[in-house]
Amino acid sequence: MKVTGDVYALDATKGNYAYLILSEEIILVDTGRPGQGKAILNELKSMNIKPEDIKHILITHHDIDHIGNLALLEEETGASIWASKEDIPYIYGEKNREGIKRFLSFIFRIKKPGKINPFPEDHKIGDISVIPTPGHTPGHVCLVYKDVLFAGDLVRTSKGQIEPMQSFINWDTDLSLESIKKVGYLPFKWICPAHGGPVKRNGEWNINM
């Protein structure tokens, strides 16, 4: 599904959207939940994009519904993988979350990717800016490309409205709410969250907190 300009939400990942950016280098934002890898590759094929055309895979945070096909897509595309240094140990399974998310990591024992690079010091990958937005996870990031904010799980949308994530799945909800406020100062026009659909920004960044 085209969002705007050269930004697409991958229909194969509906419910936990991964996004495709057709900038000078083709970039994938997140990789969906386990089992969606083949469908993602098929969708790329239907857009005349070869796996090896993907140059970078950027991970907003370590949750299973965002890294579910990372190892497969790394193998198929040969892309560089990027994530925050705080979240990388969770992706490799070297660190475990407490509570419900610990339980999830036992249910889904997914293949680990080979090499994950920490985001560069200058927070830039191609035309993308990496914005640290900790709270949902320790190293959660949002990404900005042109006038689009890729929100990961900083917020979600429901019936066209933007909402914070439920606090029981946040690592630190207070921190997440601070990150939401911080991001509001950025001049984006579109919000692309993983959960719910992309929405156009409507004036003020007013979220019912």
Ligand SMILES: [Zn+2]
């Ligand atoms: Zn998620």
